[in-house]
Amino acid sequence: MPDAKRTATRTVTLRINGRTLTVPTGTSVAAALAHAGEFVSRCDLEGHPRAPLCGMGVCFECRATIDGEPEVLTCLTPCRDGLEVVTHA
Template sequence: MREPGAKAATSVTLRINGRALTVPAGTSVAAALALAGDLVSRSDLAGRPRGPLCGMGVCFECRATVDGVPEVLTCLTPCREDLEVVTDA
């Protein structure tokens, strides 16, 4: 919980495949991937690139490893300071 009168962060810095990226607070990880130019978050079993499709957690195409947890839906995951995202693309 924040202290009364404390301001919320206006931006956060995360790492995507080892690269630092600063995005506005409240940005989803999928949107951060797009801002970074990484529209592909994973490959399917045949090696074809996959990325966010529905943007609301239904299609499961936006999965990536977030803070060491595999298969996280990046469209439903908000960015936070020092978040580590690893894609397999």
């Protein structure tokens, strides 16, 4: 029988645009944004919000301000307790 402590999912709590969100440990900020239904601040030529495309730091579509630092790649940033993410200006 598995040990309950080993199988319990650990979580972290962060804030996205002022909204508190709890996600499993190891979740990328991009995945947390998708879970929260948020997009990054850039729009395409028709005004539709952009979102991560490649998920590996190549396309730069996932940039957001994290803990006050602008243009951070959210797909390469793991969530941690107290992280502050802003996707709009």
